[in-house]
Amino acid sequence: MARPKAFDRDQALETVMNVFWQRGYDATSMDDIVRASGVGKQSLYDTFGDKRALYLAALDLYATQRAQLLRDALDAPGSPRAALVALLRNLAKTIGDPAQPGCMLTDAAADACVDDEAVQQCIARGAKVLEKTIRTLLERAEEAGEIRPDQNLRAKARGLVATVSGLRLVTRPTGDARMLADILDDALARIA
Numbered sequence: 001m002a003r004p005k006a007f008d009r010d011q012a013l014e015t016v017m018n019v020f021w022q023r024g025y026d027a028t029s030m031d032d033i034v035r036a037s038g039v040g041k042q043s044l045y046d047t048f049g050d051k052r053a054l055y056l057a058a059l060d061l062y063a064t065q066r067a068q069l070l071r072d073a074l075d076a077p078g079s080p081r082a083a084l085v086a087l088l089r090n091l092a093k094t095i096g097d098p099a100q101p102g103c104m105l106t107d108a109a110a111d112a113c114v115d116d117e118a119v120q121q122c123i124a125r126g127a128k129v130l131e132k133t134i135r136t137l138l139e140r141a142e143e144a145g146e147i148r149p150d151q152n153l154r155a156k157a158r159g160l161v162a163t164v165s166g167l168r169l170v171t172r173p174t175g176d177a178r179m180l181a182d183i184l185d186d187a188l189a190r191i192a
Contacts, residue, residue: 007039009047016044017058021101025055025111052116059122062104066126070133080140081147085188087137091164092184106168131161138191147192156190163187 015037020028030051034041048054069090076083091103101107105126108119135157141147163183171180 007037007043012037012039012044013048013057013061016048016054017061017104018101020055020058021062021104021107024107052118056118056122059104059108059119063122063126063129066103066105067129070129074133074136079146080137080144081191084134084137084141084191087133088160088164088184088188092167092180102168102172103165106165109165110169127161127165130164131157134160141191159190160187 016033019033019036023032028051030041030044033044033051033054037044044054048057070087073083073087073090076086105123109123135153138147138151138153138157142149142151142153164187167180167183170183171177
């Protein structure tokens with residue numbers, strides 16, 4: 001008779017996600033994951049598969065949690081433009097804070113494992129959800145008369161996705177808070 005697993009799968013995956021999020025795929029070893037989660041290596045393999053499968057599950061969990069943040073922005077009462085500005089500031093606020101890991105999907109895109117098709121698909125899905133959320137908020141802002149009606153909202157949404165993703169890559173190495181603020185302020189000024 002097989003004995004039941006002695007750990008909470010969801011809690012273990014949350015811990016694993018945080019380890020990958022802090023360190024990245026390449027810099028995280030299975031020993032790091034075992035230490036952080038308190039779950040034996042074989043139990044992790046039996047439950048999730050190899051390190052790559054565990055990473056994909058962690059990316060999926062991150063994307064699910066991030067999707068809730070985006071749904072919250074869509075459900076925010078009041079001004080759609082204000083909801084968009086708040087969303088962009090929320091996405092950017094952890095970038096300048098070295099204690100915060102930033103966006104796990106952006107980090108995955110910059111990591112060496114980006115050649116992995118399954119990782120690329122996860123990153124692409126996350127970018128599409130973000131783009132759709134931003135575009136919906138822009139459309140609502142246009143309908144409310146908060147932004148000019150003569151704009152290509154798809155292009156504007158895509159530009160904002162690229163800006164948010166690029167913020168992490170450009171400002172993380174230096175921690176330059178002024179650069180972060182300048183880039184974000186410029187992006188927000190384009191929501192007119």
